[in-house]
Amino acid sequence: MAGLWPCSLTVRHPSGSAIVMRALRGRDREEWEELRAANLAWLRPWEATSPLPPQARSSFRSLVRHYDREGREGRLQPFVIERDGRLVGQMHLFSIGWGALRGGSAGYWVAQSAAGQGIAPLCLAALIDHAVYGLGLHRVEVNIRPENVASLRVVAKLGLRDEGLRLRYLHIDGDWRDHRSFAVTAEDLDGTSMVKRWRRGQPGGLEMAPT
Numbered sequence: 676m677a678g679l680w681p682c683s684l685t686v687r688h689p690s691g692s693a694i695v696m697r698a699l700r701g702r703d704r705e706e707w708e709e710l711r712a713a714n715l716a717w718l719r720p721w722e723a724t725s726p727l728p729p730q731a732r733s734s735f736r737s738l739v740r741h742y743d744r745e746g747r748e749g750r751l752q753p754f755v756i757e758r759d760g761r762l763v764g765q766m767h768l769f770s771i772g773w774g775a776l777r778g779g780s781a782g783y784w785v786a787q788s789a790a791g792q793g794i795a796p797l798c799l800a801a802l803i804d805h806a807v808y809g810l811g812l813h814r815v816e817v818n819i820r821p822e823n824v825a826s827l828r829v830v831a832k833l834g835l836r837d838e839g840l841r842l843r844y845l846h847i848d849g850d851w852r853d854h855r856s857f858a859v860t861a862e863d864l865d866g867t868s869m870v871k872r873w874r875r876g877q878p879g880g881l882e883m884a885p886t
């Protein structure tokens with residue numbers, strides 16, 4: 676798994692701004708904590724929680740170290756999303772499995788102030804291209820609560836396959852929640868780029884800028 680992490684992905688948003696997906700760094704602390712605090716209520720209904728008794732919250736430094744270790748060991752691709760140099764969200768490929776599976780699950784959030792601008796679908800497209808062509812994975816899935824209309828729109832925009840309902844699949848917002856499962860495999864991409872496909876569906880056009 677050596678060499679898979681850290682890495683960064685850069686894509687151009689249709690507005691012209693640069694979207695960079697990169698590792699969380701020690702010097703992000705102040706900006707990160709402000710962003711998280713400003714979005715607590717926005718994120719709570721959709722955030723993973725632990726079914727175990729509550730434990731002390733881990734420090735920012737240990738979070739950065741955890742992401743780094745999991746990334747280097749090939750289990751996680753923990754990106755933050757930066758737009759024009761400001762943090763606006765997070766996107767992970769987690770539960771990465773190798774061997775006969777070669778797949779992982781994508782999870783994401785975008786700050787409320789940046790919502791509705793197509794950042795998540797563009798980043799998810801970049802993550803899928805990276806997973807398939809960069810990491811050599813076969814499958815990426817996204818699991819979404821049926822109530823999460825905005826996130827259902829994200830996978831619909833990229834044409835991910837609906838693979839049905841998983842009952843009580845993940846512990847979210849304090850309880851086991853049903854999720855709809857969406858997936859894409861390397862065969863679905865057939866050598867094409869998900870970012871390019873996404874751009875073709877955008878108003879105005881085909882290619883907008885190099886990825």
Ligand SMILES: CC(C)(COP(=O)(O)OP(=O)(O)OC[C@H]1O[C@@H](n2cnc3c(N)ncnc32)[C@H](O)[C@@H]1OP(=O)(O)O)[C@@H](O)C(=O)NCCC(=O)NCCS
Pocket residue numbers: 717718721783784785786787789790791792793794795796818819820823824825826828829832
């Ligand atoms: C789900 C989420 C990541 C979508 O990100 P995004 O970058 O806003 O994605 P899009 O711009 O494609 O918008 C998706 C949908 O959000 C809704 N939306 C649009 N503007 C919005 C706004 N200002 N505020 C809230 N929702 C908005 C619309 O339903 C939109 O679909 P549409 O483009 O067909 O109208 C984001 O809403 C979010 O972070 N939500 C909270 C955390 C979460 O749900 N994470 C996913 C868990 S599976």
